[in-house]
Amino acid sequence: MPVAQVNAGISLNCAWFRDAPDDEGNDAGLPSCHSITKEADVKTKVMLALSLVAATGVVYATGSSASGSGWTVERYYTAETWNSFADIGGNGGGPGDVYTSQQTLKTVAGNAVGVVNGYGVNLHKPYVFFHWTATLGDGSLTLEGAIDLQTAAATYAIEGGTGRYAAARGTVTLTDAGKNRSLAIVRYRQ
Numbered sequence: 001m002p003v004a005q006v007n008a009g010i011s012l013n014c015a016w017f018r019d020a021p022d023d024e025g026n027d028a029g030l031p032s033c034h035s036i037t038k039e040a041d042v043k044t045k046v047m048l049a050l051s052l053v054a055a056t057g058v059v060y061a062t063g064s065s066a067s068g069s070g071w072t073v074e075r076y077y078t079a080e081t082w083n084s085f086a087d088i089g090g091n092g093g094g095p096g097d098v099y100t101s102q103q104t105l106k107t108v109a110g111n112a113v114g115v116v117n118g119y120g121v122n123l124h125k126p127y128v129f130f131h132w133t134a135t136l137g138d139g140s141l142t143l144e145g146a147i148d149l150q151t152a153a154a155t156y157a158i159e160g161g162t163g164r165y166a167a168a169r170g171t172v173t174l175t176d177a178g179k180n181r182s183l184a185i186v187r188y189r190q
Contacts (some may be wrong), residue, residue: 140165165190
C-alpha cells in the first residue's frame with residue numbers, strides 16, 4: 001500500500017486514503033482522509049505530524065527569522081523512518097486505533113538536526129488526535145491536536161518545550177513536500 005502523506009508537513013501512516021490521482025493516474029499524495037483503517041494510512045498521518053515537528057527544528061537550524069511582532073519562524077523537512085499500527089477494534093480501522101511513528105528532522109538544506117516521535121489515535125471520521133515530540137540538539141518541542149484528515153495542511157498547537165524552546169507557544173503547520181517527506185513550518189514565541 002502506498003504511504004499517504006498528510007499535507008500538513010508530516011508524512012504519516014495513519015490509514016489515510018490518497019485517492020486523488022495526478023494527471024498520470026498516480027496517487028498525488030493529497031489526503032482524502034477518513035479514518036485510520038490500514039497501517040499505511042496511519043503511517044501517512046504519523047509522518048505528517050513528525051514532519052511538522054521536524055520542520056520546527058529545521059527552521060531554527062537553517063535560519064530562524066523573528067518578525068517585528070516577536071514571532072520566530074523555522075522550516076524543517078521530516079521523513080518517516082518507522083511506524084506501527086494497532087487496529088484496536090479489529091474491524092480494519094475506526095475510533096481508538098493507534099498509530100506510532102518516528103521521523104527524521106532535517107533543515108531545508110538537508111542537514112540532520114533531530115528526530116520526531118509520536119502517536120495518533122483515531123477519533124470519529126475524519127479526525128485523528130496526534131501527539132508529537134521533536135528532539136533537537138538544543139531542546140525539544142511538543143505538539144498536539146485533533147487534525148481533520150480531509151484538509152491539505154495540518155496545524156498543531158505547540159504545547160511547550162525544553163532548552164531553546166522552553167516556554168514556546170505557537171503552531172506547527174505541515175504540508176506535503178513530495179519525496180515521502182513533509183515541510184514543517186514552526187511559528188512560535190516565548
